[in-house]
Amino acid sequence: MKANYGYKDGSGDYFITIDTEKCNGCGKCVEVCPYGVMAVGEDENDPLSDREVAFVTEKERKKIKYTCAPCKPNKDTVPPCIKACQMEAIIHSW
Amino acid sequence: MQKQPEYWRWTESRWTNPDIDWKGKIITSGVDVGSVSSQAVILADGELYAYSNMRTGSDSPDSAMKAMNWAMEDTGLTLNDLSYTVGTGYGRVNVPFSQRAITEIACHARGGNYMYGPTVRTILDMGGQDCKAIHCDERGKVTNFLMNDKCAAGTGRGMEVFADLLGVSINDVGDLSFDIDKEPQPVSSTCVVYAKTEATGLLREGWPKNKVLAAYCSAMAHRIMTLLERIGVEEDFAITGGISKNKGVVKRLEKEVGIKIMETSKYDPQIAGALGAALFAKALYDKGKK
Structure with a gap:
């Protein structure tokens, strides 16, 4: 499943996409995220599965443009969560 | 009173x-x-x-x-x-x-998946205060999703506000929005607060109610289209939620997407x-x- 967490507002699209088919639930993105945006747990959108996957925490979903900003000083910087993910399961839309 | x-x-x-x-x-x-x-x-x-x-x-x-x-x-x-x-x-x-x-x-x-059958691949839920675009497989398992719940633009609540403003029963909004001579430009903002201000201005300019409704339905369809573009639309395409009962938005969205929207099922969507x-x-x- 491609899980798009985030929002669209007047200034643009701000989504973190997690490919749960690729994600192995290792939790490295959680360790490197300085702001608690990432978490690992049961897949709330696939309630019959027992696998643990990464997701964006509920409290950050509506403000990632601001929370993630320090990790993205310019558009060429690769944020730590993406760098840490060996499965290449995380994509930022902006 | x-x-x-x-x-x-x-x-x-x-x-x-x-x-x-x-x-x-x-x-x-x-x-x-x-x-x-x-x-x-x-x-x-x-x-x-x-x-x-x-x-x-x-x-x-x-x-x-x-x-x-x-x-x-x-x-x-x-x-x-x-x-x-x-x-x-x-x-x-x-x-x-x-x-x-x-x-x-x-x-x-x-x-x-249950209501529209296993051929449904895209489900758009247009709810009271949010809008969700979901892709699913033949068993109804989510394969891709996107949710917009940060702002109420393009949702049922916005339509309620417009029905109240124009004094038109919400059940009639869809039909009346087609009772016009020529399709007007959509209102420029889908933000409920701004759109209401804009609509008040249009009424003052002498626009008939139906034309204002058409402009709002059209703006809402456009707003949802920009959201759908991110994940794409795969056939079959079905809409659930309250707005799916509003032909004014559904028909205009169908035109923008270019894919036929499934007929609503016999159950309440x-x-x-x-x-x-x-x-x-x-x-x-x-x-x-x-």
């Missing part, structure tokens, strides 16, 4: 399947407590038996209770007959008689979330028994 008519008030509904006798069957249920409407769905051995769809009050547990009581009305069922209940929607953690809460994304995919929850309740009940 004469009481102002409530133009926004949409029709609540309830239904019981006359061909099913629930006695001796496994009863599971789903309750969707949304921001604007609440639904309860009851399944007997996994078959749709009864449902209700009503307005959410200020108190989530109370709204869940009321929706369930209305669904059970005249069926002889009581809360004790429910083997497993799943809550979903904004108020999903506030359903006092539920065993589990599941996100509305998962529930809408599952419910849409607002129950998709609760129906999905009830189907999960059945699956979880069966899983627990093994």
Whole structure:
């Protein structure tokens, strides 16, 4: 499943996409995220599965443009969560 | 003073399947407590038996209770007959008689799959205060999703505000929005607050009500289109939620997407979330028994 967490507002699209088919639930993105945006747990959108996957925490979903900003000083910087993910399961839309 | 008519008030509904006798069957249920409407769905051995769809009050547990009581009305069922209940929607953690809460994304995919059949690949839920675009496989499992709940632009609540502003019953908005000479430019902002300001201005310029409705329906369709573009639309394409009853938005969206939108099923399209929850309740009940 491609899980798009985030929002669209007047200034643009701000989504973190997690490919749960690729994600192995290792939790490295959680360790490197300085702001608690990432978490690992049961897949709330696939309630019959027992696998643990990464997701964006509920409290950050509506403000990632601001929370993630320090990790993205310019558009060429690769944020730590993406760098840490060996499965290449995380994509930022902006 | 004469009481102002409530133009926004949409029709609540309830239904019981006359061909099913629930006695001796496994009863599971789903309750969707949304921001604007609440639904309860009851399944007997996994078959749709009864449902209700009503307005959410200020108190989530109370709204869940009321929706369930209305669904059970005249069926002889009581809360004790429910083997497993799943809550979903904004108020999903506030359903006092539920065993589990599941996100509305998962529930809408599952419910849409049941209502529209296994060929559905894209489900757009246009709810009271948010909008969800979901891709699912032939079993109703989510494969891609996107949700916009940060702002109420392009949602049912926005339509309610417009119905009130123009003094048109919300059930007539769709038809009236086509009763125009020429399709107007959409209102430039879909933000409910700004769009209302803009509409007031248009009325002052002498625009007829229908034209203003057309401009708003069209802006809403456009707004949803930009959201859909991110995940794309795959056939078959179905819409659930309150706005799916508004032809003014649905037909205009169909034109923008260029893909035919499936005819609404015989059930109320607002129950998709609760129906999905009830189907999960059945699956979880069966899983627990093994």
